Amino acid sequence: MKLKFTKMQGLGNDFVVLDGIHQSIHLDRQQLRFLADRHFGIGCDQILLVEKAEGDADFRYRIFNADGGEVEQCGNGARCFVRYVHDHGLTQKSEIRIETLSGVISPKLEISGNVTVNMGQPVFEPEQIPFIAEHIAPAYQLEIAGQPVTISALSMGNPHAVRVVPDVDRAPVETEGALLEQHPRFPKKVNAGFMQVVDRTHIKLRVFERGAGETLACGTGACAAVVAGINLGLLDPQVIVSTRGGSLTIRWEGKNEPVWMTGPAVTVFEGEINL
Numbered sequence: 001m002k003l004k005f006t007k008m009q010g011l012g013n014d015f016v017v018l019d020g021i022h023q024s025i026h027l028d029r030q031q032l033r034f035l036a037d038r039h040f041g042i043g044c045d046q047i048l049l050v051e052k053a054e055g056d057a058d059f060r061y062r063i064f065n066a067d068g069g070e071v072e073q074c075g076n077g078a079r080c081f082v083r084y085v086h087d088h089g090l091t092q093k094s095e096i097r098i099e100t101l102s103g104v105i106s107p108k109l110e111i112s113g114n115v116t117v118n119m120g121q122p123v124f125e126p127e128q129i130p131f132i133a134e135h136i137a138p139a140y141q142l143e144i145a146g147q148p149v150t151i152s153a154l155s156m157g158n159p160h161a162v163r164v165v166p167d168v169d170r171a172p173v174e175t176e177g178a179l180l181e182q183h184p185r186f187p188k189k190v191n192a193g194f195m196q197v198v199d200r201t202h203i204k205l206r207v208f209e210r211g212a213g214e215t216l217a218c219g220t221g222a223c224a225a226v227v228a229g230i231n232l233g234l235l236d237p238q239v240i241v242s243t244r245g246g247s248l249t250i251r252w253e254g255k256n257e258p259v260w261m262t263g264p265a266v267t268v269f270e271g272e273i274n275l
Contacts (some may be wrong), residue, residue: 001275003036006084007042007268010076012245014217014268016044017084020051020062024129029068031275038065042273045212048077048132050085057097058106059085072102073157073184075219079115082107116262118130121228122252123155132185134258138231144179152228153179155261158210160224164232168196168204177208191218195225200236202230205243216245221261223273226250264272 003025006017018025018036027035027047034041044066051060052174061081063074081098083238095108100202107117109199126133131153133140139150142161151161161180165171184201188211196204207221208214222241230252238251248263 002081002272003275004270004272005042006088006270007044008080008266009245009247009268010079010217010219010263010265011134011243013027013046013076013218014044015046015077015080016051017050017080019050019088020049020073021090024171025049027275032064032068033066034275035273036068038163040052042271044079045209045215046074048074048081050081050090055099057099058091058093059096061100061105063100065209066213067211069211070101070110071158071211073105073220075117075119075156075221075223075261076217076263076265078105078107078117078119078219079261079263082109082115083267088255092207100157105157110262113264114262115265116260117219119156119223119259119261121256121258122224126153129153129155129159130187132243133186138228142180142183144176144183147178152231153190154222154224156223158220159186159188160193161186161190162193162195162222162225162228164229164234165194165196168206169195171206173206173208173214181208183209191224192222193218193221193225195229197229198242199233201238202240202242202253203235204242204261206263207243217243217248219248219261219263222250223252223261227252227259230254
């Protein structure tokens, strides 16, 4: 089976994007893992599938991590999604509505070439994250490898644990991130973010993504980190988030308001692969 694809990236968080409208795509977990493999396949953090909407949205957006598991949301991928459907003539709209497993989002292609996405309202109710806790709190205590750590827990359509650290470059992202991802208080696993507050309008961030490991950037992770920082009284409503792949602008006006994310989306190359 030959499959046409587009390789894209948002701040180095990279994707294989597949058109499921003009070609029939039914991939099993092994095939998805092969596409994501950087040695034997194309190589990516996530695989994005463009499909016809089932409701009144413009498109359906499906996301598969490098381990082949389907997930609810991906912010950097959402920006690449809107760039893809524009560049491939699937829509002329600058703002589109996309169905995801976690609900409908609305990315907008700006004149500058950047993409702004309404990522929806953050979710703090533990059962909806999901996270095992008795009540909502701005911070929780967990035990990692026998040591207590403090995190914030919330969902941006997918679950996030955010840790405030003094120096993100020295943070134990690989080791502690893997332990947080699998922590039993997160029944569906979790994306683990490590945030350094530079000042009230600027943070540095590294994220160990569920099913993918550390990536150069994580859009929903950036949203979660800013929301957590605002709830802790550390940040203003608009924040620059510096990741290893580049910077995003995140804005959140507080309770009952959506989170807005602005950043780039770039096509790297196109091709065809034989599965």
